[in-house]
Amino acid sequence: MKYLLLIYMDENAMSDTEREHCYVxxxxxxxxxxxxxxxxASAPLHPVATATSVRVREGKSLVTDGPFAETREQLGGFYLVNAQDLDEAIAIANRIPGARVGTVEIRPVLEIAGLPKS
Structure with a gap:
């Protein structure tokens, strides 16, 4: 099963040197x-200041700068992994450096028909 591991942390939780070490x-x-x-797959994300949010209501698109919600921790990156079960996904999340200064949210990926294969 695929799991998405979402890494949340305060963008200022690490110095530039710590962030570079985190990437390595x-x-x-x-x-x-x-x-x-x-x-x-895996990737860090650019700072939340570069985010754009899109909402469609009653057929009209509303585009705004920034994330959908103001929170103390921002989405900073992700891993998409194959794991046998939640316990194995948790073991992987424990290895992610961001878990030491933030939170790693684990979400099983719902596989639906009709999507292109990677």
Missing amino acids: ESAQVAQDLHAKGQFV
Whole structure:
């Protein structure tokens, strides 16, 4: 089953040096997952200030700067992985550096017919 691991943290939780180390460590986690056949995708996100939100109401599009909701922690990146079950997904989430300063939300991916295969 595929799981999406969403990494939330305060954008100022790390210094530039700590962030660079986090990227190196995160890449190693991705390489380890790839070697086990569990890696699907992963990426950090640009700062929340670069976000754009789109809402369609009554057929009209409303485009605004920033995220949908103001929160203390922002979505900073993700891993999409293959795991046998939630316990295995939790074990992977424990290895993500962002979990030490923020939160990793684990969501099973709903597979639906008609989507292109990766």
